[in-house]
Amino acid sequence: MSATRPFFISQKEIDLVDHMNEELIDEIVGQSVDIYKVATEHTPSNIYGESSTKYFNVGFRVNCLIRYNAPEVEQFQEAGPDTNSTIDLMFQRNNLASGSLNFFPEAGDVCDWNDWYWEINGVTEPQLIGGHPSFNHAIKATAHRSRLSSINIEERPR
Numbered sequence: 001m002s003a004t005r006p007f008f009i010s011q012k013e014i015d016l017v018d019h020m021n022e023e024l025i026d027e028i029v030g031q032s033v034d035i036y037k038v039a040t041e042h043t044p045s046n047i048y049g050e051s052s053t054k055y056f057n058v059g060f061r062v063n064c065l066i067r068y069n070a071p072e073v074e075q076f077q078e079a080g081p082d083t084n085s086t087i088d089l090m091f092q093r094n095n096l097a098s099g100s101l102n103f104f105p106e107a108g109d110v111c112d113w114n115d116w117y118w119e120i121n122g123v124t125e126p127q128l129i130g131g132h133p134s135f136n137h138a139i140k141a142t143a144h145r146s147r148l149s150s151i152n153i154e155e156r157p158r
Contacts, residue, residue, distance in 0.1 A: 009130040017129060017137070018094050025092055031066045033089060034059040034112040035103065056110060062103065065090040066113060087118055089141040093125070096139065105141040118143035 025031075036056040045051045071085035089111065096103050109120045120143045127138035 009132070009135070014129060014135055018092070021092050021137075022095055025065060025095070026063050029065060030063070032061050032063045033066065033118075034061050035105070036110040036112070037103075037106075038108050054108070059112065060101070060103075062091065062101065063095070064092075068114075083145075085145050086121075087113065087143050089120075089143060091139040091141070093136050093139055105139060110146065111143060117146045119146040 036059045039055045039057045042055040043051050043053065067088040067090070069086045069088065071083050074082045074084065076082060089105070091105065095101075105120055105123050107120055107122055111118050111120065120141045123139060123141045125136050125138065126140050127136070129135035129137050
């Protein structure tokens with residue numbers, strides 16, 4: 001990793017981009033998800049680190065940008081059609097680390113959005129301002145729709 005900083009991008013400009021994106025996500029777009037982190041202290045695991053039953057902590061709300069991908073329908077001869085869909089969640093890195101959240105999305109976390117539960121498959125940090133690793137700006141999580149029977153969360157009244 002290079003110890004030098006980009007010549008034409010100052011910290012003041014990075015702070016401006018962060019502030020504008022925070023205001024855009026929080027005040028203008030206003031999309032949010034409820035995140036449920038896996039409670040590792042209450043989830044038993046076998047010798048391989050796997051668990052057939054997962055327990056989750058109390059959920060909390062996080063503002064982010066959400067992209068809903070078109071659902072795909074698979075046909076099964078024995079069981080009939082099955083609809084799968086995915087979402088992309090884009091979080092602002094500074095927004096997650098500041099305040100009371102201190103949160104980083106991880107594979108296995110569950111989020112509640114649009115009356116469905118979504119399990120996070122993977123997390124990447126694809127957006128570097130000026131292409132420099134010191135300026136990580138965004139965190140992108142991909143999630144697939146999960147059945148209520150496969151997660152240990154009680155359905156809340158709607």
